[in-house]
Amino acid sequence: MSAAAIPYTVEPRPDSGLNNVKIGIxxxxxxxxxxxxxxxxxxxxxxxxxxxxxxxxxxLSVPWATTNTVVLISSSVTMVLAWAALMKKxxxxxxxxxxxxxxxxxxxxxxxYIEYTSKFHHGYFPSTNTFLSIYFLMTGLHALHVIGGMVxxxxxxxxxxxxxxTHPQQFINRVEIAGLxxxxxxxxxxxxxxxxxxx
Amino acid sequence: xxxxxxxEHHHEELGFWxxxxxxxxxxxxxxxxxxxxxxxxxxxxxLMMLMRWxxxxxxxxxxxxxxxxxxxxxxxxxxxxxxxxxxxxxxxTIMVFLGVxxxxxxxxxxxxxxxxxxxxxxxxxxxxxxxxWSFFLGGVTMLVSFFVPGGAxxxxxxxxxxxxxxxxxxxxxxxLIGMVFLITSSLLGSVNFITTIIQLRAKGxxxxxxxxxxxxxxxxxxxxxxxxxxxxxxxxxxLMDIVAGTSFFLPSGLVVSGxxxxxxxxxSPILWQHLFWFLAHPEVYVLILPALGIxxxxxxxxxxxxxxxxxxxxxxxxxxxxxxxxxxxxxxxITGMGTVMSSFFxxxxxxxxxxxxxxxxxxxxxxxxxxxxxxTPMLFALAFLPMFAIGGLTGLPLGLSSTDIHLHDTxxxxxxxxxxxxxxxxxxxxxxxxxxxxxxxxxxxxxxxxKLHFWPSFICMNFIFFPMLIQGxxxxxxxxxxxxxxxxxxxxxxHLNGVISAAAWIMALAQVFFVINFFRSLxxxxxxxxxxxxxxxxxxxxxxxxxxxxxxxxxxxxxxxYEYSVPGAAQDFSPQFNPDGGSLSENQTA
Numbered sequence: 001m002s003a004a005a006i007p008y009t010v011e012p013r014p015d016s017g018l019n020n021v022k023i024g025i026x027x028x029x030x031x032x033x034x035x036x037x038x039x040x041x042x043x044x045x046x047x048x049x050x051x052x053x054x055x056x057x058x059x060l061s062v063p064w065a066t067t068n069t070v071v072l073i074s075s076s077v078t079m080v081l082a083w084a085a086l087m088k089k090x091x092x093x094x095x096x097x098x099x100x101x102x103x104x105x106x107x108x109x110x111x112x113y114i115e116y117t118s119k120f121h122h123g124y125f126p127s128t129n130t131f132l133s134i135y136f137l138m139t140g141l142h143a144l145h146v147i148g149g150m151v152x153x154x155x156x157x158x159x160x161x162x163x164x165x166t167h168p169q170q171f172i173n174r175v176e177i178a179g180l181x182x183x184x185x186x187x188x189x190x191x192x193x194x195x196x197x198x199x
Numbered sequence: 200x201x202x203x204x205x206x207e208h209h210h211e212e213l214g215f216w217x218x219x220x221x222x223x224x225x226x227x228x229x230x231x232x233x234x235x236x237x238x239x240x241x242x243x244x245x246l247m248m249l250m251r252w253x254x255x256x257x258x259x260x261x262x263x264x265x266x267x268x269x270x271x272x273x274x275x276x277x278x279x280x281x282x283x284x285x286x287x288x289x290x291x292t293i294m295v296f297l298g299v300x301x302x303x304x305x306x307x308x309x310x311x312x313x314x315x316x317x318x319x320x321x322x323x324x325x326x327x328x329x330x331x332w333s334f335f336l337g338g339v340t341m342l343v344s345f346f347v348p349g350g351a352x353x354x355x356x357x358x359x360x361x362x363x364x365x366x367x368x369x370x371x372x373x374x375l376i377g378m379v380f381l382i383t384s385s386l387l388g389s390v391n392f393i394t395t396i397i398q399l400r401a402k403g404x405x406x407x408x409x410x411x412x413x414x415x416x417x418x419x420x421x422x423x424x425x426x427x428x429x430x431x432x433x434x435x436x437x438l439m440d441i442v443a444g445t446s447f448f449l450p451s452g453l454v455v456s457g458x459x460x461x462x463x464x465x466x467s468p469i470l471w472q473h474l475f476w477f478l479a480h481p482e483v484y485v486l487i488l489p490a491l492g493i494x495x496x497x498x499x500x501x502x503x504x505x506x507x508x509x510x511x512x513x514x515x516x517x518x519x520x521x522x523x524x525x526x527x528x529x530x531x532x533i534t535g536m537g538t539v540m541s542s543f544f545x546x547x548x549x550x551x552x553x554x555x556x557x558x559x560x561x562x563x564x565x566x567x568x569x570x571x572x573x574x575t576p577m578l579f580a581l582a583f584l585p586m587f588a589i590g591g592l593t594g595l596p597l598g599l600s601s602t603d604i605h606l607h608d609t610x611x612x613x614x615x616x617x618x619x620x621x622x623x624x625x626x627x628x629x630x631x632x633x634x635x636x637x638x639x640x641x642x643x644x645x646x647x648x649x650k651l652h653f654w655p656s657f658i659c660m661n662f663i664f665f666p667m668l669i670q671g672x673x674x675x676x677x678x679x680x681x682x683x684x685x686x687x688x689x690x691x692x693x694h695l696n697g698v699i700s701a702a703a704w705i706m707a708l709a710q711v712f713f714v715i716n717f718f719r720s721l722x723x724x725x726x727x728x729x730x731x732x733x734x735x736x737x738x739x740x741x742x743x744x745x746x747x748x749x750x751x752x753x754x755x756x757x758x759x760x761y762e763y764s765v766p767g768a769a770q771d772f773s774p775q776f777n778p779d780g781g782s783l784s785e786n787q788t789a
Contacts, residue, residue, distance in 0.1 A: 005319065006318075006319060006320055006322060006324070006399070007319075007398075007399065008322075008398050008399070013398050016397055016398060018398075019398075020322045020323070020394050020398050023393070023394045023397055023398060024322070024323060024390050024391075024394045027389070027390045027393055027394065027424060028386070028390055030424065030425065031386055031389075031390070031424050031425065031427075031428050032428070034424075034425050034426075034427075034428035034429060035428035035429070035431055035432055036432075037428075037429070038428060038429035038431075038432035038433065038474055038477070039432045041429075041473075041474075042432065042433075042436065042447070042470055042474070045467055045470050045473075046447070046465070046466065046467060046470065049465075049467050050465055051465075125443075125444075126439060126443045126444070126445045127443060127444035127445050127446070127462070127463060128463060129463050129465060130445075130446060130447065130463065130465040130466055133439065133445035133446065133447055133466075134447075136439075136443075137435060137436065137439055137445075137447075141435065
């Protein structure tokens with residue numbers, strides 16, 4: 001064993017039943033829950049304190065957001081299918097589903113872009129009122145998370161996938177971890193959609 | 200074995216930059232954190248010494264160096280109120296986020312934790328390096344903010360809006376951006392610490408055999424992981440308020456300097472306070488827990504007996520960690536919250552004092568009957584106990600809303616939390632430096648210079664912070680540009696301003712002994728073996744300084760962390776890593 005080799009990077013530690021990365025990503029997601037949790041708390045406090053609070057549909061497009069919800073949930077499904085394909089050692093099927101996941105990410109961002117620009121055309125800016133402030137902040141931060149997830153997924157679809165030949169188990173772990181993050185991003189949207197657009 | 204050889208050879212060939220600057224070795228990163236933290240501590244101390252001039256001699260020109268600061272800060276040597284406010288805000292920010300936390304968590308945590316659990320490194324070495332450099336960028340951002348138009352942030356380290364959003368925007372925006380870097384750094388660090396402690400413990404090192412220092416770092420990492428993100432969210436909101444013209448924290452109809460603010464309004468300044476203190480109360484424990492961990496190690500080692508009540512320590516620190524998330528609003532009693540809310544937060548505040556007192560009592564009782572060695576680390580550790588006790592006990596009146604209304608925002612508050620953090624945490628950090636310096640360098644620091652550093656620091660600390668308690672009870676408000684000179688009720692306690700300032704400047708002189716000792720001992724300190732303090736925990740099984748990868752062979756743990764003076768043992772310490780309870784082997788003697 002080499003002097004600086006760190007144990008349990010790939011195989012799980014017997015007493016915790018997990019490898020390092022799995023623990024790391026769950027801790028990271030816990031921190032993310034606190035980040036978005038604080039924003040949701042801010043949303044509630046601002047709304048409770050407001051004299052009037054618009055219905056989401058007055059400013060926002062529910063049909064586009066519904067489409068986006070379907071797109072993002074579908075991408076979570078393709079993400080799982082990509083991982084499952086690796087578990088069955090079917091690499092070309094993995095490439096297909098991972099590619100679809102990344103494409104769905106582009107689809108989501110494209111629709112988000114259409115939504116944002118149409119707001120700006122109507123003269124709706126973050127400074128217009130507190131509803132739009134929190135809308136732009138929460139969806140903007142969420143979009144940054146989508147972009148982050150897409151960068152990781154695109155890497156594992158493209159250059160990162162060479163690892164499948166050399167360290168298959170580690171590659172499966174990495175895709176699983178990327179998937180956990182992607183599902184989290186999806187989950188945040190599932191909370192954002194009703195509170196911003198529907199309620 | 201061939202593989203080992205190859206690896207070591209490979210590491211020796213690392214160039215200067217990869218070895219000392221962009222290193223992924225936890226020990227190098229720990230030392231980088233510690234040195235940077237010490238430099239920021241010194242810088243923050245300098246800011247405070249400048250402020251102390253203005254407080255002791257309001258409106259008088261600062262001699263000799265007064266002209267160096269320029270007309271926008273100190274025209275002809277006289278400090279402007281705006282500059283005073285910048286110094287105050289940045290002193291707090293730098294001491295907390297760039298000094299004490301990086302030294303206690305980034306420095307000692309990084310260096311000591313992997314060694315104490317018998318790990319070759321942290322679980323994610325590259326994340327560790329990213330954490331340091333993110334911290335470094337945050338620090339640079341804070342420093343740069345002094346030189347933008349309008350100067351650095353002026354609204355205090357708490358950055359309360361609407362004030363924070365009506366002071367010059369560039370400085371405040373940079374403060375917020377700097378905080379985002381620091382939060383990112385602490386996120387990467389805390390994920391790393393928790394994973395490392397759960398996953399990389401050596402064989403036989405169960406959780407109840409962990410040294411208390413590791414426990415304190417584990418709880419600290421959870422606090423950083425979960426408490427910092429809400430401040431990040433609040434930071435984004437305040438940044439939007441400043442940059443994009445939103446009004447998250449600006450209420451409707453706000454009038455500033457006689458002019459109505461042209462914003463949409465509808466925001467809530469109290470929202471910032473909630474999100475800020477949701478971080479900043481756990482942050483208090485982030486400042487103090489590593490210190491308690493360090494003191495426990497040193498007390499056990501220098502009393503030559505086991506800690507009295509190891510389990511009580513562990514359960515207390517875990518309970519303290521949980522409770523620290525539900526006491527934050529005791530900082531906000533005068534915001535007009537209802538009696539139900541204030542009763543809740545008073546109750547939780549009184550409850551959280553119980554584990555703190557348990558921890559302190561355990562450390563105090565551990566001294567009983569020990570054959571105490573009064574070396575420099577032990578002196579600092581011993582001084583920590585009464586100083587932290589004063590800091591803790593003076594906090595109780597602040598936790599009760601009726602007494603808090605009188606004491607809120609006075610110098611009493613300043614005295615209280617500085618007793619916790621300055622002669623408390625910082626003394627413990629000094630103790631840690633003297634204690635682990637031999638492990639990091641292979642040489643001991645000088646005892647004589649250490650004592651010359653300790654005694655004046657100890658005396659001056661009390662001359663600085665005790666008068667503040669007296670001033671505060673007399674009603675002297677904090678954050679006053681003239682130190683209270685224009686207030687009638689402050690006159691009887693005004694002379695103390697001079698005493699405090701003089702003590703602060705004398706204390707600065709005492710730190711010269713530390714600086715000399717720190718550098719001189721690198722070359723001239725007494726050479727030591729692996730275990731100079733005859734200690735029991737795992738870091739003393741590794742060579743001093745430990746090589747990359749730390750341990751020559753993977754260590755195994757056979758017993759609890761503090762088995763000193765075991766009856767019938769050959770010597771007065773039974774290291775965790777010795778299978779037979781320990782006969783003296785050659786390389787363990789000093």
